[in-house]
Every structure is written in C-alpha cells, then in structure tokens.
Amino acid sequence: MAHDIRILTEAELRAMVPLDTGLVDVVEAAFVALAGGQVIMPPILSMDLAAVHGEVDVKTAYIPGLDSFALKVSTGFFDNAAKGLPSLGGLMTVFSATTGQVQAVLLDNGFLTDMRTAAAGAVAARHLAPAEVTTAGVIGTGLQARLQMRAAHLVRPFDRVLVWGRDTEKAAACAADLAEALGIEAEVVRDPAVLVQRAQLVVTTTPARAPVLQAEWLHPGLHVTAMGSDAPGKGELAPEALLRADLYVADRLSQVERLGELRAAIEAGIWTRGTPPELGAVITGAHPGRQSPDDITIADLTGTGAQDTAIATHVLGLPC
Amino acid sequence: MAHDIRILTEAELRAMVPLDTGLVDVVEAAFVALAGGQVIMPPILSMDLAAVHGEVDVKTAYIPGLDSFALKVSTGFFDNAAKGLPSLGGLMTVFSATTGQVQAVLLDNGFLTDMRTAAAGAVAARHLAPAEVTTAGVIGTGLQARLQMRAAHLVRPFDRVLVWGRDTEKAAACAADLAEALGIEAEVVRDPAVLVQRAQLVVTTTPARAPVLQAEWLHPGLHVTAMGSDAPGKGELAPEALLRADLYVADRLSQVERLGELRAAIEAGIWTRGTPPELGAVITGAHPGRQSPDDITIADLTGTGAQDTAIATHVLGLPC
Incomplete structure (x- = not known):
C-alpha cells in the first residue's frame, strides 16, 4: 500500500x-x-x-x-x-x-499560514477598499504587518505606507523593510489616530486584548481589515467601530462570533445588525459590498481551514 | 530554525x-x-x-x-x-x-491505531476478565479480531479461541490465523450465543449498527470487551446487556456517552446506574473493579487520543 x-x-x-x-x-x-x-x-x-x-x-x-x-x-x-x-x-x-x-x-x-493570511488581507482589500488608495496604514510591526502591506499593495498600489507600533524602534524597522520591499515612502507615525486619519486602507495586525483602533477615528472612504483576533479574549477594534462602519464583513460568521471582532460587540450587547455578510458573498456579488467611495468598511479575518x-x-x- | x-x-x-x-x-x-x-x-x-x-x-x-x-x-x-x-x-x-x-x-x-486498540483490549482483559480464562471468543473476523485475541492472550493465556462472523469463510480464515499465531485450538462456531456461552472472555470487533451480542447470553464469570463502536450510529451490545452486567466500565466517559455502547442505553432510557467508572480508575484501584470470579463485566472501548x-x-x- x-x-x-x-x-x-x-x-x-x-x-x-x-x-x-x-x-x-x-x-x-x-x-x-x-x-x-x-x-x-x-x-x-x-x-x-x-x-x-x-x-x-x-x-x-x-x-x-x-x-x-x-x-x-x-x-x-x-x-x-x-x-x-x-x-x-x-x-x-x-x-x-x-x-x-x-x-x-x-x-x-x-x-x-503567514502567506494565506496575508493573501486573505489582499482579498479583503481587493473587494472592500476604495478603488483609489494612495496611503495605507498598518497597526502592528511584526511579520504580518509587513506581509499584509505587501499583499495589499498587490491589489491597491498605494504610494505611501504608515506604520504604528507601541515600540517605535520596531515600527521604524518595519517601515524600513516596507520601503525597501515596495519601493515606496514608508513613515512611522506616533499616533495611531493620525495613521487612520491619513489612510484609506488600514490593517490591524496585533494580538491586542484591548482596542487599538477607536470608533471615532473612522472616516469616510476608509477600509479597515482586522486580522489579529483569532481567540476569544482578543480584539483590536473598539466594538462601536463595527456599528460606525457602513459595512462589516466576516471571513466566516461562525468564527467571528467566537474569535473575531464581532464577539466583543455581541458581548457588549451593541450589535444590532443581525447576520453580517461573509467575504465570499461580497466577492461573488451576492452581497453588494461597498456602495460608495465614501463608505466605511471593515473586514474581520479570523483565518479559516x-x-x-x-x-x-x-x-x-x-x-x- | x-x-x-x-x-x-x-x-x-x-x-x-x-x-x-x-x-x-x-x-x-x-x-x-x-x-x-x-x-x-x-x-x-x-x-x-x-x-x-x-x-x-x-x-x-x-x-x-x-x-x-x-x-x-x-x-x-x-x-x-x-x-x-x-x-x-x-x-x-x-x-x-x-x-x-x-x-x-x-x-x-x-x-x-490497530496496535494501540488491541493493546487497550488487553488492558481491559488484564483488569476485568476472570483470573482464569481457558476459552476466549471473538465476534468479528477482521484485523482487530485477530489482534484483539493475540493481545488478550498476552494477559490471559487461554488454550482455545472461538470465532464467529456473518461470513463463515472469513471466520475460518480468522480461526486459522489465530491457531497459527497463538499455537492453540481455534474453532469457528455457527451461533454467537454458543460462542459467548462457552467463553470466559469475549471481544466484539464489528462495525455493527444493530446488536450482535444479546443480554440474555451473558453468564456468570464472563468479561466482554466491546471495541467496535466509535461513532454515534454504532453499537454491538444489546443495551440491556449493560444493565445485566455487574460492572460496566468506559474507556472515557465523555466518549462512550456519544460514541460507545452506553449511548444506546442512555437513548433507550434504561441506563439507571449514574456515572460509570473509567478503565483507568479500575487499574489504579480507585474503583474496585471485578468483585468475584462470577461477576459479569463489560468494557466499552471507543479509542482515545x-x-x-x-x-x-x-x-x-x-x-x-
């Protein structure tokens, strides 16, 4: 045999x-x-x-x-x-x-896993980010920060990337790597609120257990992909951000309810929008996805088999 | 790395x-x-x-x-x-x-898996079968029928093995293999009731979804190990057999309730003995196990990680 x-x-x-x-x-x-x-x-x-x-x-x-x-x-x-x-x-x-x-x-x-996670971020950006992204931002300074920006650049060839991390030295190293890898301007910002404000596409890549991105930072024409939360205690976005967005999209509903950003919003009792669409439905057109360049969209990626x-x-x- | x-x-x-x-x-x-x-x-x-x-x-x-x-x-x-x-x-x-x-x-x-499953059968026989087993019987004629009898013989060196299967030719082949492997008498029996009646140790090794061993066949001084059921629809023993036995032992309680012989007894509403002991508790002496040579004992093995x-x-x- x-x-x-x-x-x-x-x-x-x-x-x-x-x-x-x-x-x-x-x-x-x-x-x-x-x-x-x-x-x-x-x-x-x-x-x-x-x-x-x-x-x-x-x-x-x-x-x-x-x-x-x-x-x-x-x-x-x-x-x-x-x-x-x-x-x-x-x-x-x-x-x-x-x-x-x-x-x-x-x-x-x-x-x-690193590669398919980065590729999923690019899929979310391809289908949810505004058509024109000139500035992207990444919260977090690890391997996925680098890979997410490299992957997103394949589908939205932005010409500037902003980096924020709690450790400024690591943020500088990440920015330097991205500048070299993508041949674009890469800048460390000291305030994540400023990063979000200046970007049309933001990816959060941290194992945070308290929000690193606040709801009031969201602005028209922004797409956020949160890919760091993959366990019940984690979460990168303030739960109110999910409501402030025009559209919240899950990679897999049964997972985001337990492991993703949606969990905290449900636990806080503030999630009032029923069943959110999955990314696949946006790709196929079964869900219309982003309706206008000014929409605020969020993709919640927990990672799927x-x-x-x-x-x-x-x-x-x-x-x- | x-x-x-x-x-x-x-x-x-x-x-x-x-x-x-x-x-x-x-x-x-x-x-x-x-x-x-x-x-x-x-x-x-x-x-x-x-x-x-x-x-x-x-x-x-x-x-x-x-x-x-x-x-x-x-x-x-x-x-x-x-x-x-x-x-x-x-x-x-x-x-x-x-x-x-x-x-x-x-x-x-x-x-x-085949080897650790056979070895688990031997563990059950070592701790639950009567001290003296002269005749063992196996229901089923596949690889586990052979391995279970070889493993049981390590701990209870019986001098005769009985084999029953729905296909008499396969039963004959199994008996021949066991006779050669163990150097003992091996006999095909036409009626599983007779097999159980003549044996002190019986192992059932089938993927049966309807009982192949009836409660009224159980007799004093018998140990039965049922190792075939490992999925919700399976079961080799008539549910009443579990009640007729003096002692029913699980390999893992959380598994036998869903996958083992206990499932059908619970579903039939006839299981009245509360939480059965696990095999490990019998081995350590935390549970007294077999109390007399005349006890009837059953071990239910679903297989554990x-x-x-x-x-x-x-x-x-x-x-x-």
Whole structure:
C-alpha cells in the first residue's frame, strides 16, 4: 500500500511560494467556495496546554472541486523564546480528496499560514477598499504587518505606507523593510489616530486584548481589515467601530462570533445588525459590498481551514 | 530554525513495534494518566465527507510527564476498495510536549491505531476478565479480531479461541490465523450465543449498527470487551446487556456517552446506574473493579487520543 508522499521543508516552501496575485486569487477562490455553502469546515480543534504555556489549534476544510484537503496544526509555545526557539510552529498534512491518502507533509513551521493570511488581507482589500488608495496604514510591526502591506499593495498600489507600533524602534524597522520591499515612502507615525486619519486602507495586525483602533477615528472612504483576533479574549477594534462602519464583513460568521471582532460587540450587547455578510458573498456579488467611495468598511479575518486547504492544494500544483 | 524530524513509514513501524506486553503496559499507563485527571484531551474533530463517502477523525491528547504528544488523523474512504486501495488510512504527527516542535511524522496508515486498540483490549482483559480464562471468543473476523485475541492472550493465556462472523469463510480464515499465531485450538462456531456461552472472555470487533451480542447470553464469570463502536450510529451490545452486567466500565466517559455502547442505553432510557467508572480508575484501584470470579463485566472501548500519544511517544523511544 506504499505510495509516494511529498515531504517539503520550510526552506523548500519558501522558495516555491511567492506572495503574488496568483496566491491572492487562490485564497479568493477559497472564500468563493465558502460562500457557496458546499465547503465542509468543522469547528477548530483547540488544545490549551497551560502547564507548558502552549496551545495547539487544528483547522481543516474540504472544498469540493479541489483534488486535496489540508489539515493544519498550529502550535504556540510561549516559553520557546527563552530557549532561542520560535514561539509559533506547525505543519500541514495534505490528503487526497477522493481517497483520503496522504499526499504530502508540508513542514512549514507556519510559513504557509503567514502567506494565506496575508493573501486573505489582499482579498479583503481587493473587494472592500476604495478603488483609489494612495496611503495605507498598518497597526502592528511584526511579520504580518509587513506581509499584509505587501499583499495589499498587490491589489491597491498605494504610494505611501504608515506604520504604528507601541515600540517605535520596531515600527521604524518595519517601515524600513516596507520601503525597501515596495519601493515606496514608508513613515512611522506616533499616533495611531493620525495613521487612520491619513489612510484609506488600514490593517490591524496585533494580538491586542484591548482596542487599538477607536470608533471615532473612522472616516469616510476608509477600509479597515482586522486580522489579529483569532481567540476569544482578543480584539483590536473598539466594538462601536463595527456599528460606525457602513459595512462589516466576516471571513466566516461562525468564527467571528467566537474569535473575531464581532464577539466583543455581541458581548457588549451593541450589535444590532443581525447576520453580517461573509467575504465570499461580497466577492461573488451576492452581497453588494461597498456602495460608495465614501463608505466605511471593515473586514474581520479570523483565518479559516478553507484558506489552508486552498494554499496547500496550490502548493502541490507548483513546480518544485 | 531547521531541526531533525523523523519520518517513519508503515513498513518501518511494523518492523519496530511488536504487539507485546511492553506495548500493553504503555497503553495501560495512558489509562492511568487519564484517570488522574491531568490529561488534556479535546473532543474528537470529525469531518464527514458524504459526497466522496469519506470521513476524517482527528484525536489528540497531552499526557503530563511524557516528552511528546501525538495528533492522529484517521481517514475512512469507502469507495477505495473498488479502486484497489485500503479504505482506512491516516498518520500521526508527534510534537515535543515542551516546545511544540514537530518531532516525527509516523506514516502508519492506521497501523499504530490497530496496535494501540488491541493493546487497550488487553488492558481491559488484564483488569476485568476472570483470573482464569481457558476459552476466549471473538465476534468479528477482521484485523482487530485477530489482534484483539493475540493481545488478550498476552494477559490471559487461554488454550482455545472461538470465532464467529456473518461470513463463515472469513471466520475460518480468522480461526486459522489465530491457531497459527497463538499455537492453540481455534474453532469457528455457527451461533454467537454458543460462542459467548462457552467463553470466559469475549471481544466484539464489528462495525455493527444493530446488536450482535444479546443480554440474555451473558453468564456468570464472563468479561466482554466491546471495541467496535466509535461513532454515534454504532453499537454491538444489546443495551440491556449493560444493565445485566455487574460492572460496566468506559474507556472515557465523555466518549462512550456519544460514541460507545452506553449511548444506546442512555437513548433507550434504561441506563439507571449514574456515572460509570473509567478503565483507568479500575487499574489504579480507585474503583474496585471485578468483585468475584462470577461477576459479569463489560468494557466499552471507543479509542482515545491518550492511547495515540502513548504509542507515538513509545515509538520515538524505540531503537530503529
């Protein structure tokens, strides 16, 4: 019963998978499939290992029409830094969608998650941001801050990027990296309110547990993507911001209610708009999305197993 | 961030992992750990892929004191037989319990599940069967029928084994294999009632959705292990059998209520004994277990992530 199984390391995957519009299209297709209602995506399996300051999350999804499905394990072990090891890790296992046989083990240490998360941000920007974005802003200074801006620039080629972070040195490093990567002006701002005010597209990329973006900062013609919240205690936007926006869009309703920005708004009892649309419905046109250049829109991204299956299947179709 | 990851194939694992008392001890220790209440074992993640007649189950557990934890994916794709492929498959990924880093990928195609399941049967027999078992019986004629009897023989060296299955030819093949493997008499019986009547230890190993073992067949001095039911629609024992037994023991209460023999008894409204003990409590002596050679005992095994973590950690400690 032996059959060939591809084992790909993080280094191999980094060489194979660029952050480009092809990848954005792959992740966009996953959101379209999700909207079609045919995707089978069980709730995330989570294991909290408090005794070792660790957590394990498992996501999977079956997308009809794709040859494969992925099962992704993400690990976070927060004593690792003291050991000189990365806190985050994990891998994807890829199975045949027709026989269940293991096709590949992608030892990516979270790299593919980083890429599909950035690509999802670009999908949100493509379908929700105003057509013209000259200035983008990012809140947060980590890897996703860089990747989100690089991905967004693929679909809205802004000519200036603003960076805010609690640590000004890290913000400067992030801005320098973005200036080099994108060949545009990159500027550290001292006040996140100013960042939001000057930008037409803002992405929040923090693990914040208290809002880093206030409702009163929102202005006409702004799109905000909040991608940092992925657990019940997290949230980057003031809950009132969701009401102040003309449109709030979820990546997956069943997830944002528990893990995303919507959770705090529901818990605060201020969410009065019923069932929000999912990003896939905006992409297909089932929901009209942004109605005017002056609308304020928010996308809430918690990360879905469908994105994992999409990128993993994409990887198996790439030349080595 | 590269680090060594062991990749072991099914063939390598088969050469490394014998079904012996060492393995029974490893799985017994997992039940003891479960009973201690310190194991972290999330609910099973299940994905039903009706469109392709497939199903995917994911189990995991963290056992304090072990260096590793496993995450196991089991696949069942029931159109595979027509393609000349095995229906069941899967793999285990093994992580460091302190850093979360991937230590190994065990491409076992379900072999380790088969082994840890058989070993769990032996643990149940060791702690619940009468001290003297001269005749054992197995209901079912598949791989687990063979493995359960081989495993039980390690702890109760019976000198005769009885086999019943709906297909007499398969029963004969199973009996022949057991006679050769164990060097004892093996006999096909035409009536499962007779099999139960003549045996002191019976293991049911079928995917039955209607009882294959009736309550009135139970007799003093009998132990029954039911290991076939692992899904809400399955069940091998008549629900009344659980009441007729002096002692009913679960591998994991939260699982048998949904997936095991207890489910049907609860649904039928006949379960009146409150919370049954778990096997681990019988092993540790927290529950007295069998009180007399004439007691009738039943063990209900649904399979736990703790067993997977136990065998996977065991494998990593074996010489190659």
